[in-house]
Amino acid sequence: MKLIRAARRVISSFSQQETIISTLEETNISQCGAEWKNAIPYEMVPGPKPQPLLGNTWRFIPFIGDFQIEHIDKVSRKLYEKYGKIVKMEGLLGRPDMLFLFDPDEIEKVFRQEDVLPFRPSMPSLNYYKHVYRKEFFGDNGGVIAVHGEKWQNFRSKVNQIMLQPRATKMYVKSIATTSQELVDRIETIKNDDEVPGDFLNEIHKWSLESIARIALDVRLGCLDSNADPDTQKLIDAVNTFFINVPILELKIPFWRLWNTPTFKAYIQALDTIRDITMQHINVAMNHINQSDEEPSVLQKVLRIDNDTKIASNLALDMFLVGIDTTSNAVASILYQLAMHQQKQDILYKEIKKILPYTNTQITHEKLDQMIYLKACIKETMRMYPVVIGNGRCTTSDRVIGGYQIPKGVQVIFQHCVISNLDEYFTKSNEFLPERWLKNNELYKHHHPFASLPFGFGKRMCLGRRFADLEIQTVLVKIMRNYKIEYHHKKLDYHIHPMYTPNGPLKLKFINRVQ
Known part of the structure; x- marks a missing residue:
């Protein structure tokens, strides 16, 4: 058998x-x-x-x-x-x-x-x-991940207008700003002599999970609370296990196709854990679907367009599957690069403070649009260290x-x-130069538009790109407005584990700024 x-x-x-x-x-x-x-x-x-x-x-x-x-x-x-x-x-x-x-x-x-x-x-x-x-x-x-052909097209056509329109994220700024403030509060709690523990990336994972729950389901999970539900960590660990095992199953000898190898068993168990825990939250959100119209979740929007609970829940499930590690590792990498390039961090802080003169100044979509150097820092980090190092097509x-x-x-x-790290396509490619992304800078003219595509391109570009942009920009603004970030340990190399991320304890110092 x-x-x-x-x-x-x-x-x-x-x-x-x-x-x-x-x-x-x-x-x-x-x-x-x-x-x-x-x-x-x-x-x-x-x-x-x-x-x-x-x-x-x-x-x-x-x-x-x-x-x-x-x-x-x-x-x-x-x-x-x-x-x-x-x-x-x-x-x-x-x-x-x-x-x-x-x-x-x-x-x-x-x-x-x-x-x-x-x-x-x-x-x-x-x-x-x-x-x-x-x-x-x-x-x-089956959603948009590992789905192709007409089934993919039918699913994607129903969710594109919700996920990819420029105005899609505007109504979520307040919610994401709230979750970002929770991460700031968490940093204040866990740091010792201004330095956070080496497993700080896990705290960023919690913030990312909380943000996705707000956007996809309009629910608060309390991931960053001191008494957080144990399922929070189970879900984060399961997502990590999923991503870590994908290249092992896909590139090494595929024994899993002949029998249930330990790696394959862990992989299936991780996916079941993600599905089970996420569906618990999806079912709760379904039961409260009509209680608030102020900031309708992605789940609500899908149901309004096509009253198909399977499409809505599978989209939400895919958002949890691929949206936690990608966004959180991007934030970790950007924070590390800013800590390693103090001059660039100072330029960014001055931009943020000019637009948000006080720490309690409300973040809005319009204010984020004005932060061109912030976006340049994000693009430059994703050029040098894209969390997903490549994408592709099958002929x-x-x-x-x-x-x-x-x-x-x-x-x-x-x-x-x-x-994106070749001088042929980016002048001084080994230097962290956010200025290259500013249109009035000479370097802006000297890069190939298809040499750095962290979110892909075309019909199958990242469906959650606009939400990822919002989450990353907002949390960086919150952190940078409150802290000067430093790093005083051995320089970190990058590796894939499971995203392309700094290899080692992320012992960043968060020094409170004078308000």
Whole structure:
């Protein structure tokens, strides 16, 4: 029976992807003209050579392999330096070939020419969870993560106007300012001699979770309270476990497709924990759905447009799944960079104080719009240290990329972490220069618009981008208005754990400013 279930697991994870790609292919015309004929054959794309039996998967095996998952950023840089702007990684057990693209011109072409139904690189493990293991729960409305084709289009079309319109976030500024003040209050409680404990990132996780709950469900979880519900930490730990195990399941030998490995069991348990705890809060929000119209939650807005509780709850669930670690690690990284660049921090503080002369001055959407240097600091950190180091597309038809014939079914990976740190696309790329993002600065003219895309681009760009921007900007304003931030320990390298984040205890000093 175990072998039968394993076989079904393998078949289901591959057959769905092949069906979707075949369907998309019918709407495309293969690039078979002169461009295709004159292009270099796919076999000639440079890249590490696969070995018998294990292909290139052996490179991710501990001790014997030369690729470390937690340092994919450095692996990607080495691939670029050795092979150039287009690199093929073939022979990966259980997954299609990957094509690493380090050319923003080619990345722009891929985005500009993408299909009506873009196909992102598949996550077989999450695809299995949503469409096989918990199919009875997700049904045909599996959300936007690990969903493709018409099902993705139907879901996304119903939530785009709620999530991506410029005015979408205006009504949430007050709520997010409140949660940000709670983090400031928490900092004041936990710091010792102005320095916070090394696990400060976990406090930022709590703030991020609280913010998502306010936006998605219009509920207060009390994550930053001293007597917080234990489920708060369980949910944060589960999200971390999910993200940590994704690259292990996707890049290493996929034994999980044959039997329930310990990693796969932990992964499934984490997803179940996220689902169970989040659904408890979603159900509470559903029961109080009509009690307040002042700041309707995302859940309420979806139900007003399409009275489908499954769509509303699955969207909220996806927001919790991918919105906690990404936003919190971005904030941690920005705080660290500001602490390491005191001159830039001073410029930012002067901007904030000018617009918010007192610590109790209310933060508004209009005031945030005026803080151009704040946004520049965020963009510069995300350029140098994007929390998600790359994104990509899966080719749904034969096409020419970088002068090579690329067949359908190849996963094209855009490694922005490497590209955005090259002098070819950003002058003085190794320097933290927020000024490069100011339109009146000379450096502004010298960067490629597709060389740094922390939220992606096109039809499948990050659905929660505007909310993430609001959360990050607001909490930074609150913190910077109250504190001068310093760091007096060993300089931290970056690693992927599970986001691209400073590697080590985040023992920042928060020195109260004279009000």
